[in-house]
Amino acid sequence: MHETARVRPPTVQEFVLIELRKALGTGELKPGQPIRQEVIAERLGVSRLPLREALKILEGEGRVIHQPHRGYHVPELSAAELHDIFWIRGILETQAARLAAERLTDADIEQIVVARSVAATASTQGDAQAMTTANREFHFAVFDGCRVDRLVNIIRNLWNATDAYRWVYYESKGNRERVAQEHREIVDALQRRDADRLVSALDAHRTHAVESLSAFIGTADI
Amino acid sequence: MHETARVRPPTVQEFVLIELRKALGTGELKPGQPIRQEVIAERLGVSRLPLREALKILEGEGRVIHQPHRGYHVPELSAAELHDIFWIRGILETQAARLAAERLTDADIEQIVVARSVAATASTQGDAQAMTTANREFHFAVFDGCRVDRLVNIIRNLWNATDAYRWVYYESKGNRERVAQEHREIVDALQRRDADRLVSALDAHRTHAVESLSAFIGTADI
């Protein structure tokens, strides 16, 4: 009934995995909330088995927690863990950005410019889902420039860990505008290939995000 | 038939997962080698299902690769990937070590001293399996001192990624002796709480390991 015109039919697991990631990103699956296998499986129109296997992958990635005979749930982040994540991100993203500033081709930078404007459009339209996606693609287009896949994947996992809270940040119009401005700064630094400016732009970007999010987590009663 | 006097019977998945990790660490499951589910399941005396779920966790951790309808296999590392891993380890372990040098209690350091001598004993006895385990415990006793679980887990995953090759390093008596000497240096730096010396000791340690391993990978015909 949906689009589902898949050229090559993926396995059901893959389909379920994609849906679960989506649900984790949109906040449909909220931190702390237990995951009832039967419910999800029925909602997706699949049996429990491929769901269980998809959940196992997410468990390996740390995106869900499993307790034997009790089930899966989405991990909740403390303010301390949130700070840890952003601290580690800072360490790794700095390295990735410095390499990227050297290694990105002009064509890559063109791509990044496009990704930025896509994100900006989504932002002004206030579509949270589209914006988080576009925002991710923009940033990872930059990180990919470091050409160290394993590093980029670690950074991606760190982003994933806070995915469940990300929508909070984008709900505020002020934050959205600030993000747009910071993205312009990042693109500008890249175009001049000024690694130091790029790094400090990214630092500022993270700092603002962590401030908003920890304020939310501090007061949240999820 | 083995010990199996488990106080609380774990689930079969957990048992299988432990066995698979062991097999990945000892080189019983070699890089590039396909994993035949039926074979492994029968060898462990379980059905395919818990095996499949355990493999999914390892897939999420990146320790096995899955291709739909073709199966799982252990990833092979190129020399470039090996360098990437050790480079990222360097970045993160340096941070962890600096924090640990501040935060470890005297009691923690006592524990580390014990862990070092356990590793040294295993080393002189030439028991590769015991040595890799003891070595890991020694190093992670140090890293744990940083008190940032997520950072330690990322480092652990990076170690895991080269687990399949680790035995190579310990096969040489010369390497074992060098490791023992470097461990003494690490402990000494910790006892003086000299972060700089600790960091450079760890750097040297990694440099030696990556040299041996990339020499092996370069000539390997696995």
Added chain:
DNA sequence: ATCGACCAGATTGGATCCATTATCCAGTTC
């Protein structure tokens, strides 16, 4: 009234069976 044992419903864990897909090889065609 509180605490514990115990029972029923719900949920997850595991085994078996069948469907689907990939691989390999023989046969055919150009």
Added chain:
DNA sequence: GAACTGGATAATGGATCCAATCTGGTCGAT
């Protein structure tokens, strides 16, 4: 002789069923 097609075989993917475990509530005893 090389390349393609078709089918047999073996492996993986998925569904269903049953067993084991947890949860919540009721009953009884202190």
